[in-house]
């Protein structure tokens with residue numbers, strides 16, 4: 054039986070906060086090869102530990118090449134072709150919070166809801182002979198949500214970054230992106246639709262459904278589900 058594989062984020066705030074959380078439950082992470090190493094050890098856990106980007110972790114959990122990982126729920130939902138049947142969120146960790154939202158220019162006074170957006174899409178097509186363009190990196194989430202809200206008159210424009218700038222630069226009309234404080238949306242003259250919050254995401258300990266499971270994996274999950282400050286045995 055091969056070892057259980059666990060992935061933790063390799064950079065940024067998610068990396069630091071994941072390491073802090075693990076340390077708080079008695080499982081300090083030690084990176085192998087220093088700051089630039091891409092493997093690690095987690096104290097008290099017998100597993101292969103990989104440091105990967107948040108999207109790679111989501112992809113690995115969905116495919117089954119990783120057993121357990123910490124990543125954002127937005128990425129899990131978006132990269133999963135079949136929806137949440139591909140993964141199981143075991144514990145929401147309380148950091149890495151961001152909402153995936155639908156936002157339009159503030160100047161669109163008559164568009165405040167997804168129903169308004171559908172009406173605007175139809176009018177836009179008539180007036181300009183083309184569909185509204187929606188810039189996003191969240192392609193699947195956007196398609197699913199727009200279909201659920203019966204918005205059909207649009208075209209997706211895949212965005213690799215600075216999505217909120219797309220309406221101002223003329224590469225799209227509407228955006229779907231993450232927001233935390235709302236500052237970036239405001240700075241770009243955009244507003245979130247009243248029913249435009251698609252998903253409230255945060256960093257989560259997640260298990261793969263496809264990866265071969267074992268008793269060993271169950272006992273690792275038990276150690277990771279421990280609450281901070283419990284379970285560390287100190288001599289009396």
Ligand SMILES: Nc1ncnc2c1ncn2[C@@H]1O[C@H](COP(=O)(O)OP(=O)(O)OP(=O)(O)O)[C@@H](O)[C@H]1O
Pocket residue numbers: 064065067106107108109124125126127128149150151231233254
């Ligand atoms: N303000 C924020 N900016 C970017 N990501 C955030 C923010 N707040 C929370 N997150 C979460 O962090 C995760 C993305 O992290 P990161 O940008 O490191 O991932 P990535 O997509 O793998 O990186 P890369 O773009 O380098 O491939 C997502 O789950 C996202 O929801």
Ligand SMILES: O=P(O)(O)OC[C@H]1O[C@H](OP(=O)(O)OP(=O)(O)O)[C@H](O)[C@@H]1O
Pocket residue numbers: 214215217230231232233234235236237238
């Ligand atoms: O609502 P706010 O608090 O303004 O945060 C949202 C912004 O933060 C992220 O960008 P960031 O520059 O952090 O990273 P990224 O663009 O590389 O994802 C994200 O992509 C949004 O643009």
